[in-house]
Amino acid sequence: MPTPQVASPQVSLILPTYNEAHNIVPLIQELKRHLNGVSHEILLMDDNSPDRTAQVAEAAFADDSTVQVHIRVRDRGLAKAVREGVERSRGAYVLVMDSDFNHDPAIVGRLVELSQHADMVIGSRFCDGGGMASRWRYHCSRLYSNWFVRPLLGMGVRDNLCGYYLIRRDRLMRLPYDEIFHGYGDYFFRLLWHARAVGCSMIETPVFYRQRPSGRSKSNLPVLLFSYTWTVLDLWLHAGQPRWPAPGSDKPDTPHG
């Protein structure tokens, strides 16, 4: 029997995907186990993946109206996929995470519970109990987040690079989407910056990044380092009035065209 769609769910879970055909079905199944008792909708925002991620998910969850699959062919890219998910969502809380098991699905219940204590709950590798399977990436990210981003932007958040978070939708709706949602993971710096500017309270909770079981990362680390640094300097220089798009941001945001 089809799972009925609730009128207005408590949580809208947004999963951006690009070539995650082998991860997406087990991930959604695991998320549903951990969201047991929490009314939810899952919005899969796929940028027309050549490996047919969207079609695989559509077939697997055809009978479950809580899972929506959206195929995006225009204006592609990670941040813009998240934005479209936000705009389509109806839940009181929006939860965003990667779709490749890097972000541990086992903590979604904790993110929802902690929403009672802050407007935004951020999964953090750098709290006690957090971590990352890739040791070198853990140390590079930790240094970058805590010795560059955090002091320059005056952020209290320790994991500024995470992108695994829950936020109250009424707070999110007050933010300038056009300024925030472009580029790749650097959109998260802008989100934190603008969320703080409107007085959003934030807490971090530990998360351990697992290795992705299948597929490969789309991140080009030298390119990301450059564009992330540009974004941070731009925010710092213009005190919340970012004026210059990162070089290349007039092109499609996705690294895969």
Ligand SMILES: Nc1nc2c(ncn2[C@@H]2O[C@H](COP(=O)(O)OP(=O)(O)O)[C@@H](O)[C@H]2O)c(=O)[nH]1
């Ligand atoms: N919709 C969409 N999702 C993307 C795009 N690029 C990456 N993703 C998704 O964003 C998440 C993070 O990407 P990933 O390649 O794992 O980056 P990494 O975790 O930094 O290595 C994964 O769920 C990807 O499927 C994109 O261009 N469009």
Ligand SMILES: [Mg+2]
């Ligand atoms: Mg990943």
